[in-house]
Amino acid sequence: MTGLFITVAPTGAESTKAHNPGIPLQPDEIVAQAVACEAAGAGLIHIHGRDPAGESTLDLAVLREIVDGVREQTDLVVQLSTGGSVRDGFDARRRVLELQPESCSLTCGTVNFGTEVFHNPLSFIEELYLETIARGIVPEFECFDLGHVTTLNRLLDTHGAPATGVVHCNLVMGVPGGMAGDARTMIAALGALPAGASWSATGIGRAHVPVMLAALAMGGSLRVGMEDVLRFSASELVRDNAQLVERAAQLAALAQADILTPDEVRVRLGLG
Structure with missing residues (x-):
């Protein structure tokens, strides 16, 4: 299937309303912005x-409330983060899969996050991957550095293809400590991806728009959202997540790329 899809990551683990009042933190806020983003x-x-205090949590009751709301009010493909925050343990991160999302993130290596460290040893990566296969969940392989792409290939060589047979990777670019958010680095990462892999790209902070433009030029999908960027421009805060999705859709239209509907995304990921 030709075309691209837009992923929205409405809130991450760190940013608060003190950073940007438009970021959704509670389940009802996240669901409302999901409706607008669709x-x-x-x-x-x-x-x-x-x-309730706005701190990152992997509490299954909180995540279930968000998932149920999104499923009731939208047709969006539901993907849960297994990354949580840099302070979360491996067991709590793995338990997220008990909610049986259609997809989940699967980070392919340890990376420095500014002054903190996001731990992803190979043993955990393999355990998480094998559980996605057992549960029929599509992993989105998150690659923050070129070495993570090497680990992705090693994972597939050792354990075989994902449950749906589709390999989907997201290149996370511009994190301090990870790979740069520029076209040269993207080209290098794409050259190392498994043949035929589906892929998207995320630019963090100032890398956001340059990474989107490079991904569009190379036929990738896009991930946007207030998890990754809080300023719409140097002088303007992001209003809400829908504003970021709207800009991505406008850029895709300029690139003459078709935007996939949620059900078409399911077909792309082997869920259809």
């Missing part, structure tokens, strides 16, 4: 949870 062109939603 209308703007998103096909898949990447979900993190926050507790």
Whole structure:
């Protein structure tokens, strides 16, 4: 299937309303923005949870409330983060799969996050991958560095293809400590991906728009959202996640790329 899809990541583990008042933290806020993002062109939603105080949580009750709301009010493909925050343990991260999302993130290596470290040893990566296969969940292989792409290939060589037979990778670019958010680095990463892999790209902060433009030029899908960027421009805060999806859809239209609906995303990922 030709065309691209837009993933929205409405909230991550760190940013708060003090950073940007438009970021959704509670389940009802996240679901409301999911509805607006689907209308703007998103096909898949990447979900993190926050507790009542706004802190990152992997509490299954919180995540279930978000997932149920998204499923009731939208047709978006539901993807849960197994990354949580840099402070979450491996068992809590793995338990997210008990909610049986259609997709989940699967980070392919340890990476420095500014002054903190996001731990992903190979043993955990393999355990998580094998559980996605057993549960029929589509992993989105998150690659923050070129070495992570090497690990992805090693994982497939050792354990075989995902449950649906589709390999989908997201290149996370511009994280301090990870790979640069520029076209040269993207080309290098794409050259190392498994043949025929589906892929998208995420630019963090100032890399957001350059990475989107490079991905469009090379035929990739896009991930946007307030998990990754809080400023729409140097002088303007992001209004809400729908504003970021709208811009991605406008750029895709300029690139004459068709935007996949949620059900078409399911077909692309082997879920259809």
